[in-house]
Amino acid sequence: MQPIDLRQAMAQSYPGASLGRVLLVGSGPGDPELLTVKALKALQTADVVLFDTLVAKPILDLISPLAERMHVGKKGYGDTRPQDEINARMVAxxxxxxxxxxxxxGDPLIFGRAGEEIDACRAAGVPVEVxxxxxxxxGxxxxxxVSLTHRHEARRLQYITGHDTTGGLPQCIDWKAVADPQATTVVYMPRRTIGALAAQALAAGLDPSTPAIVVINATRPNERMVATTVAALVASVAASETPDPTLVLIGQAMARAVLPVVAADVA
Ligand SMILES: C[S@@+](CC[C@H](N)C(=O)[O-])C[C@H]1O[C@@H](n2cnc3c(N)ncnc32)[C@H](O)[C@@H]1O
Known part of the structure; x- marks a missing residue:
């Protein structure tokens, strides 16, 4: 079989590839096998890769040895580099x-500040794709x-963030929508504000016995999951005591989830 010329393949996928340009690439939740083929090609043909803290190490290992790597921070909280600085560097x-x-x-277009990076490229006349x-x-x-939209149990799926740019719980969350008994809600960046978030959802009428699952390091070797209820959510998140990336999934459909067995459970 002929070896694939990845640079040529990229040039065909992206006409004008010899020009400087920016490709915003989603690395997925951590398992390198969840990368798209297009993402893998991009990592192997880039001149320079600017990556966030949450990008998993096995994915960084797939970057071409010829590419320059730049860690630009950003974990979803406690950004290490201001967004404007990242934009300016990427454009330059x-x-x-x-x-x-x-x-x-994950996906660049979900709670990833991709919008600001796309705007910066457009303002500078730099071609940008995702x-x-x-x-x-x-993941x-x-x-x-588990299906996030299991029929009869969830007719709405909503992704919400646990914090806004100030680090506090966003004031504009639609609490009635979160309290909808037929919704599945996934909370990104929940750690700092889960107490206030659960209190608001309960005050809006969410049943305290609604199933909730805390997921830490999804798809990574150190993945952990805790099945709980909204009433016990605050204690469950606090007990997990980790700075690692965490999601909270809430909704009746989550009662169908099967927690993966981990080695420690078997031993
Ligand atoms: C700035 S947001 C980026 C979200 C990302 N663009 C996505 O689509 O998943 C960072 C948050 O995503 C969530 N996250 C990212 N990777 C995760 C993982 N492997 N396990 C659990 N949560 C994760 C956490 O809530 C984390 O605080």
Missing amino acids: LALAGRFVVRLKS VPGITSAQ AAARLC
Whole structure:
């Protein structure tokens, strides 16, 4: 079989590839086998890769040894580099004629500040495209073998963030929608505000016995999951005591989840 010329393949996929440009690439929740083929090609042909803290190490290992790597921080909280600085660096590299891969966790278009990076590229006349990734909610649902929209139990699926730019609980969340008994709600970045979030949802009428699952490090070797209820959610999140990436999945459909067996459970 002929070896594949990845640079040529990229040039065909992205006409004008010899120009400097930016590709926002989703790395998925952590398992490198969940990368798209397009993402893998991008990692192997980039001139420079700007990556966030949450991008898993086995994925960084797939970057071409010829590419320059730049860790630009950003975990979803406690950003290590201001967004404006990341935008400026990314644009400057592309204007210098380089193929810049901006590598983000999960899907770049979900709670990833991709909008600001796309705007910065457009304002500078830099060609920009997006390669989607599997968002962490989908990675978690797959590991739990549960449908987020199970018929008769969930007719609405909503992704919400546990914090806004100030670090507090966003004031504009539609609490009636979160309290909808036929909704599945996935809370990204829940750690700091889960107490206030649960209190607001209960005050809006959410049944305290509604199933909830805390998922830490979804799809990674150190994955952990705790099945609980909304009433016990605060204690469950607090007990997990970790700075690692965490999601909370809430809704009646979550009663069908099957928690993966981990080695420690078997021993
Ligand atoms: C800035 S947001 C980025 C979300 C990402 N764009 C996505 O689509 O998953 C960071 C948050 O995503 C969630 N997250 C990312 N990877 C995760 C994982 N492997 N397990 C659990 N949560 C994860 C956590 O809530 C984390 O605080």
